[in-house]
Amino acid sequence: MLTAQTHSGTIFSLGKEYNKETLMFIRKNEKFFCPACGERVSLKLGTQRIYHFAHRSGTVCREFYEGETIYHMKGKLQLYQWLERQRIPVELEYYDSIIKQRPDILFLYDGKKYALEYQCSPITEEIFKKRTEAYRQQNYIPLWIQGSKHLKTKRNSVFSLSNFDYFFFRKTEESQLILPSYCPEEKQFKILSSVYPYSIKNAVANITYHSLENTKLEEVLAPQINNYFSFAKWSKEMERFTLNWSLHPSPELHRFLREIYIHNLNLYLLPPEIGLPVRHSLFIQTPAIIWQTYLFLDVLLNKTLYELVNLKEVERNYSKRIMNNEIIIRNIPQITNEKSFHAVKEYLFQLEKLGILIKKTETVFQLQTKISVPKSNREKEERRNEFHQKYKTILETINEI
Ligand SMILES: [Zn+2]
Structure with missing residues (x-):
């Protein structure tokens, strides 16, 4: 700690730059106490590069434990x-x-x-x-x-x-x-x-x-932020991750893989529209590729062309996945007025930009194009290249969402 109480009760702070001689003089003529527990503390002027106060050994202080490095x-x-x-x-x-x-x-x-x-x-x-x-x-x-x-x-x-x-x-x-x-x-x-x-x-x-x-x-x-984002980098990392992950599957992944197999899907042949970066995705701990697949399975897969997609329906399914611990949200203590569902909405807006959905009202979308699932690696490769070209143009607006 850098402050202590003197005998007379005033706070002595090492925030002011004293030289060592002055501090040695003060140390000789003053007693210092911890402002929290009242125990005696020593002024350390040793070879360590920073002068500080320390509790005498044996003191248990809740406020300043010796963990302060x-x-x-x-x-x-x-x-x-x-x-x-x-x-x-x-x-x-x-x-x-x-x-x-x-x-x-x-x-x-x-x-x-x-x-x-x-x-x-x-x-x-x-x-x-x-x-x-x-x-x-x-x-x-x-x-x-x-x-x-x-x-x-x-x-x-x-x-x-x-x-x-x-x-x-x-x-x-x-x-x-x-x-x-x-x-x-x-x-x-x-x-x-x-x-x-x-x-x-x-x-x-x-x-x-x-x-x-x-x-x-x-x-x-409020730093000046460069919003540059490389989708190519993201995709590359995502692919590397997916591969690694499938080689060493965790129990959660097993559960996810079982569910997608039931729907005749597999991890390597997911459509390129699944697993997109969205700005608020850090509020969801579950990887984007998983929660976006769930959204696809729960809402989009069985819709016929031009059928409506209600935000309420999306939210209901999303909440159910959270309740079942299939989607884990991340609480960020310093940001309280933000819901993880914001990320889901951002994803729907991206699907809108990709021509999959069309926004009808504030809470209703309409299915404009069915997301097709690649049947082979070759088809996946083609779909992905085509998608990357298309996606580049929407990237410029990604940060405005
Ligand atoms: Zn103390």
């Missing part, structure tokens, strides 16, 4: 000083006695109070949600920034994201979905955007780098 303290200090340089009213490790929580950094910006949590170690979903909710109730905007070391790049533009990583997603005022992270070693923010998961663990995404020195708070809250 140098990496975390360094990042917290840098972010604090960065905000201060921008003349933003800011407080380090401020303790809110009503909710009994201590965000790493509290700041006031644009008339709003922000509680910044710079999170470097995994915490449970329950704690993450509890803290986020408590901040909201006290009218703080929760701002979780992840330690960049957690960000796992698999390949160029392909990231491996855990459930925990997804907690950090926020929605900007321009409705962009971003995952902000910060690296104290490189002194830069790394922000993921345009995230399109193709499996439970992996996603195609854009990453942008913003050096601490040249970046303003506004650019982290």
